[in-house]
Amino acid sequence: MDYSILVGGEAGQGMDTFAHILEKTLKRCGFYVFTHSDYMSRVRGGHNFFYIRFSDKPIYSYSLKVDVVFGLNDESVRLHSPKLKEEGIIIADKEIARDSKIVHLPLMDTARDLKNSRVFTTIGLGAILKYFGLSLKSSEEIIEEEFKEEIATINIKALYAGYEMVNRKYDIETLEDKNILIDGNQAVGLGAIAAGCKFYCGYPMTPSTGVLNFIAAHADEMEIAVDQVEDEVAALNMALGASYAGVRAMTGSSGGGFALMVEALSLAGIIEVPVVLINVQRPGPATGFPTRTEQGDLRFMIHAGHGEFPRMVIALRNPEDAFYQTARAFNLAEKYQIPVLLVSDQYLADCRTTTKPFDFNKIEIERYISGAEAITDKEYKRYKITENGISPRILPGKVPGQVVLIDSDEHDEWGHITESDEIRTKMVDKRMKKLEGLKSEVQEPWIIGDEEPENLIVCWGSTYGAVKEAVDSLREEDVSIGALVFGDIWPFPTERLLKMGKGAKKIIDIEQNATAQLDSLIREEALIKSTEKILKYDGRPFSGDELYARLKEVL
Amino acid sequence: MKYDYKLYEPSWCPGCGNYMIRTALKQALEELELEPHEVVLSSGIGQAAKMPHYIKVNGFNGLHGRALPPAIGIKMANKNLKVIVESGDGDTYGEGGNHFIHTIRRNIDIAHFVHDNQIYGLTKGQASPTTAMGQKTTLQFDGVKVEPLQPLALALTMGAGFVARGFSGDIPHLVEIMKEAINYKGYALVDIFQPCVVWNKVNTFAWYKERIYHLPEDYDYTNKEKAFEKATEFGDKIPIGILYKVEKETYEDKFQFIKNGEPLVDRKLNPMDAEKLMKNFY
Ligand SMILES: Cc1ncc(C[n+]2csc(CCOP(=O)(O)OP(=O)(O)O)c2C)c(N)n1
Ligand code: SF4
Ligand SMILES: [Mg+2]
Numbered sequence: 001m002d003y004s005i006l007v008g009g010e011a012g013q014g015m016d017t018f019a020h021i022l023e024k025t026l027k028r029c030g031f032y033v034f035t036h037s038d039y040m041s042r043v044r045g046g047h048n049f050f051y052i053r054f055s056d057k058p059i060y061s062y063s064l065k066v067d068v069v070f071g072l073n074d075e076s077v078r079l080h081s082p083k084l085k086e087e088g089i090i091i092a093d094k095e096i097a098r099d100s101k102i103v104h105l106p107l108m109d110t111a112r113d114l115k116n117s118r119v120f121t122t123i124g125l126g127a128i129l130k131y132f133g134l135s136l137k138s139s140e141e142i143i144e145e146e147f148k149e150e151i152a153t154i155n156i157k158a159l160y161a162g163y164e165m166v167n168r169k170y171d172i173e174t175l176e177d178k179n180i181l182i183d184g185n186q187a188v189g190l191g192a193i194a195a196g197c198k199f200y201c202g203y204p205m206t207p208s209t210g211v212l213n214f215i216a217a218h219a220d221e222m223e224i225a226v227d228q229v230e231d232e233v234a235a236l237n238m239a240l241g242a243s244y245a246g247v248r249a250m251t252g253s254s255g256g257g258f259a260l261m262v263e264a265l266s267l268a269g270i271i272e273v274p275v276v277l278i279n280v281q282r283p284g285p286a287t288g289f290p291t292r293t294e295q296g297d298l299r300f301m302i303h304a305g306h307g308e309f310p311r312m313v314i315a316l317r318n319p320e321d322a323f324y325q326t327a328r329a330f331n332l333a334e335k336y337q338i339p340v341l342l343v344s345d346q347y348l349a350d351c352r353t354t355t356k357p358f359d360f361n362k363i364e365i366e367r368y369i370s371g372a373e374a375i376t377d378k379e380y381k382r383y384k385i386t387e388n389g390i391s392p393r394i395l396p397g398k399v400p401g402q403v404v405l406i407d408s409d410e411h412d413e414w415g416h417i418t419e420s421d422e423i424r425t426k427m428v429d430k431r432m433k434k435l436e437g438l439k440s441e442v443q444e445p446w447i448i449g450d451e452e453p454e455n456l457i458v459c460w461g462s463t464y465g466a467v468k469e470a471v472d473s474l475r476e477e478d479v480s481i482g483a484l485v486f487g488d489i490w491p492f493p494t495e496r497l498l499k500m501g502k503g504a505k506k507i508i509d510i511e512q513n514a515t516a517q518l519d520s521l522i523r524e525e526a527l528i529k530s531t532e533k534i535l536k537y538d539g540r541p542f543s544g545d546e547l548y549a550r551l552k553e554v555l
Numbered sequence: 556m557k558y559d560y561k562l563y564e565p566s567w568c569p570g571c572g573n574y575m576i577r578t579a580l581k582q583a584l585e586e587l588e589l590e591p592h593e594v595v596l597s598s599g600i601g602q603a604a605k606m607p608h609y610i611k612v613n614g615f616n617g618l619h620g621r622a623l624p625p626a627i628g629i630k631m632a633n634k635n636l637k638v639i640v641e642s643g644d645g646d647t648y649g650e651g652g653n654h655f656i657h658t659i660r661r662n663i664d665i666a667h668f669v670h671d672n673q674i675y676g677l678t679k680g681q682a683s684p685t686t687a688m689g690q691k692t693t694l695q696f697d698g699v700k701v702e703p704l705q706p707l708a709l710a711l712t713m714g715a716g717f718v719a720r721g722f723s724g725d726i727p728h729l730v731e732i733m734k735e736a737i738n739y740k741g742y743a744l745v746d747i748f749q750p751c752v753v754w755n756k757v758n759t760f761a762w763y764k765e766r767i768y769h770l771p772e773d774y775d776y777t778n779k780e781k782a783f784e785k786a787t788e789f790g791d792k793i794p795i796g797i798l799y800k801v802e803k804e805t806y807e808d809k810f811q812f813i814k815n816g817e818p819l820v821d822r823k824l825n826p827m828d829a830e831k832l833m834k835n836f837y
Contacts, residue, residue, distance in 0.1 A: 180836035190832060196824030199631060218832055223812040225631045225819060230657035234624040237617060241597065241628025244615055245636065246820035249628065267618050327826070357833060363826035395820065396595055396613035396629075397636050403591050405607060405614040408600065416563060416608050417616075 001056050001172060004063045005128060006080050007121075008049035009072025011042060018070075018121040019050040021142050023181060025129070026054040027354055028138040030175025034465075035352040036062035036541070041206065041290040047075055056175060060318075060465035061544035062351075068131065070124050071096060089131075091124055091166075105165045111158065119158035126162025133171040136163060180357050184348035184462070185210030187319035187355075188278060191326030192250050193222050194363045197276075199242035199249040201227040201235050206290045207346035208254045208280035232257035236264035240273050244406060246369065246395035248330050252278035252342075255297050256287065262304045265339055269309025269431070271406040272383070272391070274333035276326070278342040280349045283539050292539030293346040295461055298517040301341050302490045308428070310336065310435040313490035315343040315461035317446070320355045321487060322348065324362070331366045332441060336434045337393060343489070345512070347541040348462035372399045381413040382406055385426060389433025435491060442493045445484040447500075449475050453482030455555060456504035458497070458530065460486035460518050462541070463510055469544025470551055479555060486518065492525040501528045508532045508554060512542065557591055558584060558611045565609045572723035572749030572760075573602060576670055577609055579726045580641075583733035584612070594637045597626040599651060601643035601677045603670030603749070620650025623658045626665050633818045634807055637737060638664070644671040644746075648684040648704050655706075659713040659742055663806040666736040666743045669706065670723075672751035673758045680754035690757055707786035707798060710744045711779065716803040717743035718782060720795045722767050723750070724760055728795065735797060741805050748795075763793075770796035777801050 005022065007015055023035045031054040040046035051062040065085050071077035071092040081090060081099055094104040105127060111120035122143075129136060136159050143155045182190075189211050192200065200219075202212040212226070219226040225242075229235045235251040242249040253261065258279040268275050279301060283294035301313045312332055316322040322344065329340040374392035377384075380402040384391040391413075396404040405415035410427060412418045446464070448457075449471040459467050464485045474481050484496055501507060509519040509530040514537040519530050532554040536542055558581045567573045584594060594612035598604035600619035607614025613636070615625045622642040630638045647655055647669045658667075675681040680693035684704040691698050710718045717739045721729040729747065736743035748767070750760045774796070775781060782799035808814045816822075 177837075180833060182836045186836070190829065193832065194826040194829040196822075196826070198819045198822060198824075199628060201628075220812065222829065222832075223816065223819070223822065225810060225813065227627070227631070229624070230653050233621065234654055234657070237621040237624035238628040240617070241615060241625030242632040243628070244625065245595075245629040245632035247632040247822075248824070249632075263618055264621070267621075271615075271617070360826045360830040365824045365826060367824075395633075397592055397633060398820075400590065400592055403611055403613045405616070407608075407614070407616040408618055409616065415614070415616075416560075417605070 002053070002059070003055070003132065004051055004053040004066040005068045005070065006049055006051055006066045006083060007070040007072065008047065008076030008080055010045050011040065011048050012044045013072045014118055014121045015048060015050060015072065018125060019052060021139055022125055022128070023052050023352060024142050025138040026052070027179060027181045028142070028177050029134060030177045031056060032059050032179070033181060033352070033354045034059045034062055036347070037350050038540070039291050047079065049076065049080065060468045064543050064545050068128055070128065072121070077102065091127055093120065103166065110161050114154055114157055114161070116154050119155055122155045122158035123162035126159040127166045130163045130166050131169050133168045134174070136160065179354040181352050181354050182319045183210065183350055183352045184316065184319050184322050184344050185280065186214050187322035188316070188326045188342065188344065189214030190358065191323040192276070193218060193224065194360055195327040195330040196248050196365050197224060197250050197330065198247035199225050199239060201229045201238050201251050202253060203229050203232050203235055203257055205254045205257045207282055207349040208252050208257070208278065210349055211252045211278060211280070232260035233264065236261040236275070236277065237267070239275050239277070240264060240268055240271070243275050244273050244396065246398070250276040250278070252280065254280050254282050255284050255300070258297070258304070266305035266307055266309065267408050268339040269305060269307065269311065270408055272337040272431070273406065274337050276329045276333050276340050276342065278344060281343065281345040283537065289539040291346065293512060293541050294537060294539060295345060295463070295512040295517070296537070297343065298460070298489065298513070298521070301343050309431055310338050310438060311490065312338060312340045312438055313343060314340065315487055315489050316348060317461055317464040317485055317487055318348070318355070319353055320358070323358050325487065327363045331364070334368045335366065336438055337390060338434060343461060345462050368393065370394050375399065375402060379414065380404065382415045383411060383413045383427065383430070385413060385430050388437050389430045390437070439491045442488045442491050444493045444496045445486040447496065448483040448485060450480055450482035451500070452503050453500065454480040454504060455506045455508065456500050457481065457483035457508045457510055458486070458518060458522060459483060459510040460489060463512060466542040466544045466547045467510060470547040473544070473548045474551060492521060494526045497522065497526050497528065501526065506531045506555070508534060508551070510534045510547070512536050556581060556585070560609070560611045563608065566605065567602060568753055570752045571602070572672065572751070573670060575723040575726055576668070576729070576747055576749060577606065579729040579733055580668070581610060582726070582730045583737060586730070587734055587737060589637055594639065595629055597629065597638065597640050598622050599642045599646035601646045601675070603641060603643040604646055606641040620646050621654065622646060623651060623654040627658065627661065627663050630663050630665055631807060631813070631819065633820045634813060635818050639737065640665055640667045642669060643676065643683070644669060644673060644685045645675045645683040648706055652684070656713055659710055659715045661806040662716060662741045662803050664740055664742070666733070666739070667745065668733065668736070669744070669746045670749040671706070671746050672749045672755055674751050674755040676751045676754055687757065693754065705787060705789070706744070706746050708783060711782055711786055711799060715744055715799070716741045716801050717797070718786065718799040719743070719745045719797040721745055721747040722763055722795050723747055724764060725795070728769065732797060735800070739800065741803050766791060766793045767795050768792060770794050770798070
């Protein structure tokens with residue numbers, strides 16, 4: 001079984017609540033769920049919609065073909081009826097436009113009878129659950145958990161009213177609920193909190209705001225200082241101050257805000273203060289497409305910042321990856337005293353996916369902070385030249401008699417401004433040395449499908465899900481195909497790529513950008529050229545079925 | 556002296572007002588009995604901003620205009636550190652103007668010493684936000700065409716709880732102001748006249764000396780109206796001293812877990828503490 005429900009309407013019509021209860025209900029019924037929202041950059045009106053897909057087998061993407069369209073207005077019926085599968089239906093209020101597949105229900109009238117027009121989506125929910133042969137039990141529980149009593153009572157009445165309105169079409173068996181349902185931003189926030197982040201600051205910017213919101217929502221409980229800063233320039237500078245003083249600190253934004261952080265990113269490079277930051281990408285340039293998705297900042301993340309300094313760039317592939325990689329980022333930042341840049345995007349940020357519960361036992365916190373024992377000279381040298389480029393880090397105020405001086409100017413081992421050519425060369429070498437160590441930390445890309453494929457896909461970050469589904473479908477047709485999905489982007493891992501690239505007849509680069517940025521990076525780092533490219537930059541994410549079709553064209 | 560870096564001497568020009576500010580700051584720290592490791596100086600870039608290299612305490616010599624945000628991060632992370640911000644007028648009121656405004660709003664416990672030479676020193680004599688209208692500079696050949704920023708009045712408007720002005724040529728007076736500012740619980744602004752002997756030929760030692768006067772003994776520094784009057788008195792007579800001082804709750808104290816707990820830097824970290832948040836996702 002594999003079904004999809006699409007709900008569409010104007011912002012402010014209660015779709016968010018509907019989608020939330022429905023997806024949670026499906027999860028509690030034990031299904032795998034994948035919710036993708038398509039929303040506009042406005043608070044009222046416009047046209048927004050959700051795809052809610054569920055199955056008894058793991059799913060990794062949304063699907064363009066749906067079983068039910070729940071149309072909250074004429075426009076949504078018109079726009080989405082072409083997406084219906086052969087046997088699909090449209091559920092809509094009886095006042096809404098004619099369509100051969102429409103099942104008209106007295107949603108508004110019933111809501112009015114219940115004396116609350118807002119519950120008409122809940123009536124629809126009852127009808128949809130009945131259509132799929134599911135009971136109302138889970139939805140009732142969720143409504144009782146999340147709404148105030150009065151509102152809960154009326155919504156439950158609405159649910160039952162809807163249930164009576166349609167006939168059962170399917171009879172689905174429920175399974176055991178073993179998963180959590182989480183989006184990419186929440187997973188990043190949870191990873192940061194698990195890793196002991198004690199300072200998070202940011203300035204709201206879609207689609208990164210979810211990370212800030214999540215951490216802020218748990219700040220008091222988890223004792224984390226959260227600051228809504230005056231601008232993103234302040235954000236990274238402030239996070240660096242907090243980290244210098246010794247707490248784990250993080251900031252995040254989307255491309256425009258990250259652009260404002262760039263000078264301070266370079267600062268992090270020279271002062272060697274660890275910091276974690278995330279860019280939840282949206283399509284640029286400039287304000288671009290605020291609520292849409294793209295992978296246009298790969299090169300930007302690798303190169304941002306004037307001057308040369310080591311950094312690590314990690315792309316996040318799904319919520320589970322986002323959780324563990326965020327926690328890992330804090331360890332790497334502190335081990336190497338560098339900025340670690342996480343890259344997500346609107347699609348990953350906003351999609352909610354059923355995921356195996358995170359294992360907090362797997363998270364290790366490694367701080368690499370020294371005390372008095374690390375001071376071998378009389379006066380502490382913050383930038384002591386060492387074999388691996390990493391100087392022992394003590395914290396200001398923690399070792400009586402010693403001070404910690406850091407400097408954005410080129411500096412000597414003590415952190416004092418220098419003009420010396422000799423020291424300059426040594427300091428550049430010292431900093432760049434850390435890149436050598438980092439290379440040994442780098443994780444190879446995930447492999448999907450064949451390990452010795454004739455057709456090799458290369459991709460990165462959030463396209464993982466769609467690529468996984470497309471590859472799985474093609475392999476069922478006996479196509480020799482495999483994919484490498486890059487997570488660690490910089491330093492760039494080449495081992496698997498070189499191995500699998502050698503035997504492949506076709507190398508297909510799949511990215512959500514116009515300039516095939518990963519492809520060019522691969523050419524640079526591994527001297528391998530792709531033979532085909534599948535690029536998309538309309539602001540909408542690839543779905544598995546869409547990618548399957550586009551791969552068919554090039555295979 | 557314990558605040559001296561051996562073998563490391565300032566690169567300031569002979570006769571620069573920055574030397575006296577350094578002397579005053581060392582004396583203030585000494586009299587407050589603060590140990591070098593208990594203090595952090597955060598600065599930006601400019602002549603004034605080199606201070607962390609010339610006084611041996613912890614130092615965060617960051618980016619031009621960005622001395623305040625790291626200071627805030629430092630204080631939030633470790634409330635036990637004495638955090639002092641030291642930077643130029645260009646750094647603070649120009650490049651870092653937005654941080655200046657919003658740091659006042661936060662009222663976080665830091666002392667902010669602005670070396671106001673009414674000019675850009677390091678970059679060789681361009682106008683700063685406090686250069687007088689009409690003054691000729693190395694860039695504004697025919698005179699500055701914009702109004703000068705009034706830092707003290709601006710700070711008062713934004714609700715700063717401690718607003719003062721000092722003069723590098725009056726060290727004993729400056730030491731007292733610095734001590735008060737460092738001890739003040741909250742954001743304390745001290746704008747310090749600091750003659751630049753190379754690039755500002757208008758606002759010289761003599762120019763300041765002729766104009767400045769100490770606020771009278773009986774001056775009521777809790778009177779905001781009076782403070783405004785004094786903050787905008789900038790002509791033949793310019794008052795120095797503490798113009799305004801009242802008690803206000805600090806930013807960090809509004810975080811109960813910071814106010815009542817150990818500094819954040821001393822917290823034990825355990826991933827399992829976060830596991831309870833998973834309940835939101837079932
Ligand atoms: C982003 C950036 N812009 C410009 C500069 C160049 N710059 C360095 S110091 C300075 C102005 C210094 O003036 P002020 O802050 O008043 O300090 P002073 O040298 O007078 O003490 C400028 C423009 C810089 N370092 N960084
Ligand atoms: S240029 Fe002016 S501010 Fe800079 S050191 Fe010389 S006198 Fe002082
Ligand atoms: Mg100046």
